[in-house]
Amino acid sequence: xxxxxxxxxxxxxLAVSPFIFRHSAEDRALWVNDLLSATVVIVLAxxxxxxxxxxxxxxxxxxxxxxxxxGFWASPYPTPPALQNNVVAGLLLLMFAIxxxxxxxxxxxxxxxxxxxxxx
Amino acid sequence: xxxxxYNISELDVNAPPWxxxxxxxxxxxxxxxxxxxxxxxxxxxxxxxxxxIGDVWDPVFGEQSRQVLDSDVSEQMRRWFRIxxxxxxxxxxxxxxxxGLAGSTRRWQxxxxxxxxxxxxxxPLGIVSAVLVVMQGTVVGAWCFxxxxxxxISLLLVALAYDEVWSTxxxxxxxxxxxxxxxxxxxVFWGRASRDANEVALVA
Numbered sequence: 001x002x003x004x005x006x007x008x009x010x011x012x013x014l015a016v017s018p019f020i021f022r023h024s025a026e027d028r029a030l031w032v033n034d035l036l037s038a039t040v041v042i043v044l045a046x047x048x049x050x051x052x053x054x055x056x057x058x059x060x061x062x063x064x065x066x067x068x069x070x071g072f073w074a075s076p077y078p079t080p081p082a083l084q085n086n087v088v089a090g091l092l093l094l095m096f097a098i099x100x101x102x103x104x105x106x107x108x109x110x111x112x113x114x115x116x117x118x119x120x
Numbered sequence: 121x122x123x124x125x126y127n128i129s130e131l132d133v134n135a136p137p138w139x140x141x142x143x144x145x146x147x148x149x150x151x152x153x154x155x156x157x158x159x160x161x162x163x164x165x166x167x168x169x170x171x172x173i174g175d176v177w178d179p180v181f182g183e184q185s186r187q188v189l190d191s192d193v194s195e196q197m198r199r200w201f202r203i204x205x206x207x208x209x210x211x212x213x214x215x216x217x218x219x220g221l222a223g224s225t226r227r228w229q230x231x232x233x234x235x236x237x238x239x240x241x242x243x244p245l246g247i248v249s250a251v252l253v254v255m256q257g258t259v260v261g262a263w264c265f266x267x268x269x270x271x272x273i274s275l276l277l278v279a280l281a282y283d284e285v286w287s288t289x290x291x292x293x294x295x296x297x298x299x300x301x302x303x304x305x306x307x308v309f310w311g312r313a314s315r316d317a318n319e320v321a322l323v324a
């Protein structure tokens with residue numbers, strides 16, 4: 001579950017990003033985007049710990065793509081630091097969200113296969 | 121331990137065509153360490169390109185490093201990707217590290233998608249990195265010591281990583297040869313269990 005823990009950390013980074021990159025009060029889109037993405041990322045990472053929702057982290061791939069797209073198109077080039085932060089956070093999230101929960105054990109179907117073969 | 125737990129000896133098997141296990145930690149940790157070093161170096165250059173630091177260290181070519189990092193080629197890449205090229209490189213090396221760490225010591229069989237994703241990150245990256253270094257000399261006319269270091273690491277990573285990727289490709293080919301069913305190969309690719317796949321997994 002280490003990838004889920006990293007996702008929570010990335011979510012925390014996004015949550016403090018408006019203060020680090022000093023979004024002005026008028027830049028409502030930047031505030032909403034950072035805080036909303038942060039919340040979604042953290043929630044999806046945490047609910048992945050509950051077995052029935054163990055694949056919830058896959059939805060973080062969509063958030064990652066959204067963050068990258070937002071960073072690309074929310075402003076003309078040169079991209080301001082706050083949006084470059086979104087691109088980088090999105091790429092990082094893309095990398096971690098794809099890592100399975102119990103990444104260092106064989107996947108569940110192969111574990112079940114092994115088990116049924118032992119019994120038979 | 122759950123009821124279906126594997127023990128280490130079951131996971132640590134030789135993967136055809138090799139007489140060793142390319143997914144073992146002994147094989148993967150050196151890749152992760154090298155990728156980690158390259159990640160740190162590329163991050164350092166990204167800090168310069170973001171002007172979070174004012175200079176970049178180069179014991180051999182001196183200020184040529186800055187010419188490379190501030191070159192038109194670099195600026196063009198930044199226009200494409202919105203972030204400095206060395207930041208993108210740093211993320212790619214981090215990807216090598218993360219995808220190198222994920223997966224069991226039998227992932228060449230149990231998680232083909234992960235091994236191929238890892239291979240896609242390592243192998244094209246190594247080639248791009250080497251091409252960019254050649255472009256420094258031919259297009260920019262200046263050299264950057266740390267860029268060359270990361271390019272060498274990239275090529276080392278290709279040499280260290282290709283065996284596992286090859287094992288996985290051959291395994292998928294054996295599954296296809298046995299079943300001739302694309303849906304079986306598809307399921308095996310995504311890590312679903314298959315009796316046929318298990319039978320051909322260790323047959324060289």
